[in-house]
Amino acid sequence: MAEKSTAKRAVIKNRATLSVAVTTFCALLAAWLLGWGSKSSVDSFHPPSPLLRSNSSSSELRCEDQSYKTELISLDPLVIYIRDFFNTQEINDIVQAGEDRFNPSVVNQNGKMIQNPYRTSWSAALPAEDPAVQCVLERSRRFLGTVLDPNEDEMGVPQLVRYTEGQEYNLHHDWMRIPQPAFDGSPRSFNRVASFFVILQADCEGGETWFPFIEAVSPQPKESEGGRLWREHEDGGIAFKPVAGNGIFWVNLFPNGTGDTRTVHAGLPVTGGLKTAMNIWPRQYRPNSQ
Template structure:
């Protein structure tokens, strides 16, 4: 797997900063830090990360997966929600759009063991091939970001998807995780096991629009942030609303350490007022025997 540079002792630094600057927050957060430590070791607030991969991609010479730098900011510790600035490059966005463009169809929702239409989700979606060089590049970056959250011998990054919204389209409140782990379906590797979406990445590709914020009604910022007001705002009905910004992404943890889902990660794609919004969903999967 491609390496990423990260500061030494990130977790210790985070705990020290919290303990010194906000003792009350430290007392509140300390029970969760032990649970989050595998995740936080690979993540840091407002620190640049460089993702590197050989310039020559094994699949195609038309796209090169080049070194890429992004920054992260922890918006909420509990639940863990991180804002990623410049997660995608302009060339990656162009290649991802080209890969998904022919496949867009009305979005569906997996319920009661099958994919079905629903009035709650009115966007269009396109599955992406993990063999596509641009897709492979971005997924490798996401895997590196996850650090030890996934067991490489058992878990996987999951099938990625593009989602597109036009004027009036939305996705009402929903959770990315399943109330019950899903059985491995026919045609998938690992029959006899089950899985759930341990975390989510939501990366924006196109932002030529008004409206269309991603709203987390039960999440509040851990502390005032420099990006507050520029990338997100406090929603009038509570929680935080993140506006679409091309190249930037949200990352959040869906499951507690015991595998149960975190209800506080409920979120919605607010209606688009006009224009076009396209994003990429990445749902890392935790497998169970």
């Protein structure tokens, strides 16, 4: 009897030891799967776009996942409104990265970049190596899906644009009439296939982004007038209110590479305060003969 109970105790002890071991193993496995001990970010990647590849020396970049929401505004040309495209931390980091780099904005006139009363804002080219810049460029690249050829195309040089009271950018399109020859000397030229225009700071009055030739797929419901993010403009088309973190995406080029004049748009005058936004102009390359 005593022998039996000793054996039983030994079995119980072994089971207990086994169960502690199993529990510890499961806990360690769960901790590993949840990524404890590493940085609390959910998205990790090796920069894949040509621009990021050529300019980045760091081996790994960690970006926060961003759950943005998209709303189709127009199908032809394609215009998509993106809510919460950048988070507050990214906005702060990107503004800081560009803060000391602002110069008077210029416009392209017959291939020459010149200052013009047509565009009275400030611009700053952003450093491509900045981690927040890399994260939002990568997010934008993924948004584009197959629009960019990973072997040819790139995300371009992102820019900040800033307006104070009285400043504006009159009607223009973002695509170039004459595609820009490739900087690497290859017999290719690029054009801005699409635009992301994302608001970073919107402590301002005025400063809507107006597309006179864009018609919404259907009218907005009338009841949400106050909280509207865009409105039908009195001179036609749609005007988007600047809201920090939100962006507008549109396609500039037809499939044959020519520019779509219906994408003409303006940054309407800021009548008070400060508006800062980021331009991302992905570059699509074509052989020079085309």
